[in-house]
Amino acid sequence: MSAAESSDLRPTLADVARAAGVSTATASRVLNGFPRVSPERRKQVESAMLALGYARQRAARAAPPPQTGSIALVVCEEALRLFTDPYFPRIAAGADRELSAVGMQLVLLTVPSTENYQGPVLRYLDGGHVDGALVVGMHGRRPLDLDWVDIPVVFGGRPVRQAESGRLSYVDVDNQGGARLATRHLLDAGRRTVATIAGPQDMTAGVDRLNGYRQAMVGGGRHDLGLVVFGDFGQASGEHATARLLDRRPDVDAIFAASDMMAVGALRALRRAGRDVPGDVAVIGFDDLPISRRTDPPLTTVRQPVEEMGARMTSELLAMIAGAAPRQRTVLDTRLVLRDSA
Structure with missing residues (x-):
């Protein structure tokens, strides 16, 4: 032979x-x-x-892996939510700013609400179509098993399964600190019955903002489980949660909503119930979306730097694609923006 x-x-x-x-x-x-x-x-x-009996065949010089010039933005929400919640376009805007500077493009993927929701997304990510992925909106009830994907991944927000995902890179905001700051502001203003519309508890942002509220309430000696209602970060859920809250606790005089869109829903429900804002009930949201400046009254809110978050996620991903080790975690500051609703 x-x-x-x-x-x-x-x-x-x-x-x-x-x-x-x-x-x-x-x-x-x-x-x-x-x-x-x-x-x-x-x-x-x-x-x-x-x-x-495989023996590595070493070439004189290894060729670099081919690059597609694209990265994926994976949004773990229904397509309708993608176009009604301003959070996701703002993340995309921050990502696109970084990609435009290096001549790359953003490919949008949504996770469908089907029984085999993971299959199409994971096959695309692992099929050589993109060089890396940004993942936002992760829910614990429908996680993506990204351990099997052979491209760099950066999460927007701390991964739900933190114990399993400790080696993964993410960019988050100080959700807990921001919620604590908002709730303390209401207590310091003399509000006695401060409720919260908490976000989904299968998302770390929802969990952290509820924890921040509870910390402030316990610190002020006013923790009351009956003052907690839940929404899904969307406007309709905030409106329905506020209506339930007013039926249960008509004495409520302040609401911290864990998203601006839920706060907008709260304002609608309070107006329908004949409650003046902020005279009868003060309202604070979380996000500082553009709509918060146009509500009646303008919304006091916790500002999170969403565009910066998208940009930082992207710069981290580009570094990983270039061969850098992941930084694993970055947490951006939040701050309270005072307007007329509280």
Whole structure:
């Protein structure tokens, strides 16, 4: 047998990948010691290499991996919510600013509400279409199993499954501190029955803002479980939650809503109930969306730097695509913006 024929029979990296049941990109990452590979897949690849007798064929100079010039913005919400909640366009605007500077483009993906909601998204992300992904709006009830994706990923907000995702990179805002600041402002203004419309508890932003409210209430000696109602960060949920709250606790004189859109809904419900804002009930939101300046009265709110968040997520992702190790966590400051509603 000639040397050439013998060389043709040597197992290739593609053979290893097929035997391990993984993509060639995953097998390559294991071979090169790349950290973003799950222990299970690493073991599969190493076992296949041993079984096949794979020996790495070193080229004189390795060619860089092809780049698509695109990154994905994965929004874990229904498509309708994407176009009605200003938060997501603001994230996209910050991301696009960074990408435009380096000649790259943003590809939008939404996670469908189907039984196999993960399949199409993960196949696209792992199919060589994009160089990395930004993920926003993650819910605990419908997580994306991104451990199996062979591209860099940066989350907007702390991942829900923090114990499992501790090695992943994210950019967040100080949700807890901002909520605490808003609630203390209401208490310091002399409000005695301060309620909250909390966000979804399968999202870390919802959990952290509720915790910040509770910390301030306990610190002020006024914690009352009956003053907590829940919404989904959307306007309609804020309106319905406020109506329930007024039925349950007609003595409420202040509301901290965990999003501006829920605060807008609260203002509508209070107006319908004949309550003056801020005379009868003070209202504070969270986000500082453009609509907060146009409500009647203009909305006091907690400002989170959403565009900066999108830009920081993108700059972190671009660094990871270029080979830098992930910084893992960045937390941006929030601040209270005083207007006429509180």
